[in-house]
Amino acid sequence: MDGRAEAPAAGTVLNALASGRGAAFAIDEHTTAEVRLDGDADDVRGEIAGAPDADTDLIERCVELVTAEFGDGEGGTVRTESDVPMASGLKSSSAAANATVLATLDALGVEDVDREAACRIGVTAAREAGVTVTGAFDDASASMLGGVTVTDNRTDDLLARETVDWDVLVWTPPERAFSADADVDRCRRIAPVADLVAELALDGRYGEAMTVNGFAFCAALDAPTDPLLEALPDVTGVSLSGTGPSFTAVGERETLEELREQWETRPGTTRLTTTETSGGRTR
Template sequence: MHGRGVALGAGTILNALATGVGSAFALDIETTATIDVTTENTRDSTVVCGKITGSENGDTQLIERCVELAIEAYGSSDTVYNADIQTNSNIPMAAGLKSSSAAANATILATADAFGITPDLVSACRLGVRAARDVGVTITGAFDDASASMLGGVTVTNNNEDTILAHDAVEWDVVVWTPPERAYTADADVEQCANIASMAELVADLALDNRYTEAMTLNGLAFSAALGFDPTPAVEAMPYVGGVSLSGTGPSVVAVADRNSETDEIDLEAVTRHWRNRGGTVWETTTRPIRRGSSVRSDEI
């Protein structure tokens, strides 16, 4: 059986480390997973082998655990399987752009596809979050990141309960700056983030009021301070865009402009010029719309 799945990278509106409530938005960057599944008659348990394209020594624990959980969910309980899973991505790793969430989601979707199943996307997303917790690549569970990656658009979530508080469409142009260094979520200073819980609560209020760009700018300033990142790149962008934030636990910074706005002073080229002087990588992209068939039911909010 062969399967394929695709999931998106994302940027941050609210980091969930302070309170457990987070928010993210889908970007037009993606991870593709392909899987081959066979039945096995000589073993007592499923064997999964993972590979990350372009990273021979990359850690495959997350995608392998995703396959195990997806086979439990979508396969036959009285059958033993072998699976070979491979991911291919244009999302920078350890850059705050949700590469782990995209890999997990794409893997879950590929495995479901191999079994001929069209899964409920929210439930599939929760499987990926469970796998991420199992292998220790997340602190909060990252349901905010995972839901935006899986569903598209903007999501606001309670990561303590893996529930969706809001899901909306946005049409933003985006500039991303990724410096050369990398940052891993598991290394983030959770105690420092807890110190800015009152700011995070204010950001959540803004996001739940659909004031997403204001929310992300406040989030970026607060979490840059808490996590030890220079806020200057964000400050440079503020005169030219609707919102700008440190993405995740860094190091990437994302700036967005609502292409339908009649009030924002928008000049993404000016942001690009400023950030290119900083080294690293600067690139332009857009948000991705809500995935077809992924509308969140009222009982899930």
């Protein structure tokens, strides 16, 4: 009973930490999950490629929840491998959860499961594993469904989804930032700005929403604003992604290639990619 699936990373349009509403867009960088189920196994054992000491509670819980609902509580193994750096603000946890849920369904031979419902299984696992503050439905829905999504994480409602075709520039500094460690109280102080960002996103003005979100959350999280200023006014949108440390900019490829030359002067990695429209899928 083997299954394999992948799900994309995502960048932030609106961080849900301030008000509970969030928005994100899928990026063409992926996490792959391989699941092997065994009806005689008593538990689930997880492994993250290249990170032998990493916490595997999230992916193990994803397998457990899926087999409890769609199987007979089978145990087994799950292994993830990713292009997405962990704790970088690019929704690595959501991508891993989505890929694991889909791979487990694949291993069970379950077809035609609503992908929004499958996404919610991963969100439940993330909450139970303690890897999210907001519930991460915005990030998870963008990763699972593709395109850009706007959500209310307090009720797990999908408020809007749209396919977008952007080139994307990502700069990831060498340090890591775990969203569960973010200063939630400081973020909640900018809730009025987050409400404005949500309205911009629901109006389809995603680039403007990103940029306002970027400046607001850089202030709340004491992150640098120079990457934002360097991107303006030529990009469609630019923001701190999640709680950082990554920044993402979207727009025309030629513009992003010029911006890349500036962002590459800093430590870390800079990647030029695109949005992802198909979301999570079995392989």
